[in-house]
Amino acid sequence: MKNTVQYPFYIRLSCTLLSIISIGYIFFIGESIIIPVLLAFLFAVLLLPIASFLNSKMRLPNAIAVSITVLFFVLSIMAILAFISYQISDIASDFEGIRKNINIFVSDIQGYIRTNFKVSLWEQKKYLEDVTENSVKKGKESIGTTLLSVTDIIMNLALIPIYIFLILLYRKHFVQFLIQLIRVEFHNTLSVILIQIKEAIQNYIIGLIIEMIVVSILTSIGLYFIGVQYYILLGIITGILNLIPYIGILIAGVLTFLASLTGTPDLSIIVGVIGVNVIVQLIDNNILVPLIINTKVQINAIVSIIGIIIGGAVAGVSGMFLAIPILAILKIIFDQIESLKPWGYLMSDNLPKNVVWEQQQAETEVSSDPIISNENDTIDENNAE
Structure with missing residues (x-):
């Protein structure tokens, strides 16, 4: 029997913090490599039933089944992008109308500011020119960085289908690696973890x-x-951008506002656009998310918000999108490992009906009461006799 060395708390805490910092730093410097792989992993888990069906039920070779699955995924994405591009080309044809209505809208806003805040049109124009000049200078400085970023994004998007294909093709190989890596007595736990991760990711997506x-x-x-x-196009764009936490709906609102100017600069339309976005977000946050999303991942709100903020700081929009699935995977692992169960409970959204320490405190107060203690002693003596 092997002896287990129990280190002091401060050593274990230091090792835990050092591990967290190291993992975070690795994610930060390896973002361009790790993020596409994680995205591909999520999509691969989602597409796994299709590949398994083609392989086991249709009797197709594994490589062909995976190829058909990935091709179906790519064609679906391309069809959505083609539809959006076609609709955007219609909006671009109305660019002159949009520019005209924007000018009318800006003139109305300037008139409102001049009437209510006593700021002359010349002062407003001077302020806008200063802001525009500074923006142009900063824009020229960031053009090179932006082009490099766009190039990296395109390359990463092109790599995701390749990663999906390889993950699906070698999925059994990866599982066998984990089986060989984990000791035999923990194989049942490993099986439970893998099954729950697959179900959680599929249900979440x-x-x-x-x-x-x-x-x-x-x-x-x-x-x-x-x-x-263009209500259909703008609705689809809003739904897609809503997948990006917090900032997605803001971008969708701006696009909807600009597109609404194709018809009229009337303020009532703009107020209506804002009202529609607010109402849809209230329905989404108070009905759809609790009913559809939270029941799939079972992570409380504070952990989700902190995870999304950290994901955004480490990897931008992709990190914000990946934050919830990664937290769900961590919670599943924590729930299956005895020493990590408190952390899994901390991440869960199950509120306890009674607090354990309050019950213990009540029991302690009862036992310390001299009258009750004497009565208990008398009962114990009578029972002994």
Whole structure:
């Protein structure tokens, strides 16, 4: 029997913090490599039932089944992008109308500011020129960086289907590696963890797709009733951008606002656009997310928010998107390992009905009461006799 060395708390805490810092630093410097692999892993888990069906039920070779699965995924994404591009080309044809309505809208805003805040048109123009000049200078300085970033994003997007293909092709190989890596007595735990991770990721991404569809439909209906011209396109864009936590809906709101100017500069349309976005977000945050998303991952709000903020700081928008699935995977692992179960409980959204330490405190107070203690002593003596 092997002896286990129990280190003091401060040594264990130092090692834990050092490990967290090291893992975070590795993610930060290896973002361009790690993020596409993680995205590909999520999509591969989502597509796994299709590949398994083609392989086991249709009797296709594994490589062909995986190839068909990845091809189906790529064609689906391309079809969505083609539809959006076609609709955007229609909006671009109305660019002159948008520019004219923007000028009218800006003139109305300037008149409102001059009337209510006593700021002359010359002062407003001077301020806008100063802001524009500074923005142009900063824009020229960041053009090179932006081009490099766009190039990196395109390359990463091109690599994701390749990673998906390889992950699906070698999935059994990876599982066998984990089996050889983990000791035999923990194989049952490993099996439970892998099954739960697969189910959690599949349910989470399916939940996101359902949420995206519902948000797109609700936004399209709202924009249709207030008279926005490209209501279907803007609804779809809002649903897709809503997948990006916090900033996605803001970007969608700006795009919807600009597109609404194709028809009229009337302020009532703009107020209606804002109202539709606010109402859809209230429905999404208070009904769809608790009903569809939170039931799939079972992570409380504070952990989700902190994880999204950290993910955004480390890897930008991709990190924000990956934060919830990674937290769900960590929670599953924590729940299956005895020493890490408190951390899994901390991440869960199950509120306890009674607090354990309050019960213990009540029991301690009862036992310390002299009257009750004497009665208990008398009962014990009578029982002894």
